[in-house]
Amino acid sequence: MSRHFETEAHVIWLLFIGPLVLGCVAVFFAPLALRDPATTAAEGSLILAVGLLCLLLSKASLFRRGIWVSWGPRLMTKWWARLYKAGYVLMFVGAFLLLLVYAAPSWDSVYN
Numbered sequence: 001m002s003r004h005f006e007t008e009a010h011v012i013w014l015l016f017i018g019p020l021v022l023g024c025v026a027v028f029f030a031p032l033a034l035r036d037p038a039t040t041a042a043e044g045s046l047i048l049a050v051g052l053l054c055l056l057l058s059k060a061s062l063f064r065r066g067i068w069v070s071w072g073p074r075l076m077t078k079w080w081a082r083l084y085k086a087g088y089v090l091m092f093v094g095a096f097l098l099l100l101v102y103a104a105p106s107w108d109s110v111y112n
Contacts, residue, residue: 025093026100033100044097051090058084 033040058080062070073081 022096025096029097029100033097033103037101040097041101044094044101046094047090047097048094051087051092051094054083054087054090056087058087 029040029043058073058076059070061077061080062068062075067075073084076084
């Protein structure tokens, strides 16, 4: 697989599939954030913590090999790199849910 193809695939992912996934998360969790913000905040915090745990576990694989400073998953094995990326996705979704909860009171006043 050429490097050019990988770059195009990343652009397609970032421009089309990423916002679609984020929109699906918003459509699913926005009504829950309006109805019960405390539960949605707890779920967002849990997802954020699980994402951080995934990130730390994948970084620990590098620490065990003696690599203390690295940027990105380039030096990781395929499995650890996937866990690293999943951790960032989970942290992003958790932060997005917390932002939904933060914005929920203003949405409630709009709909009443």
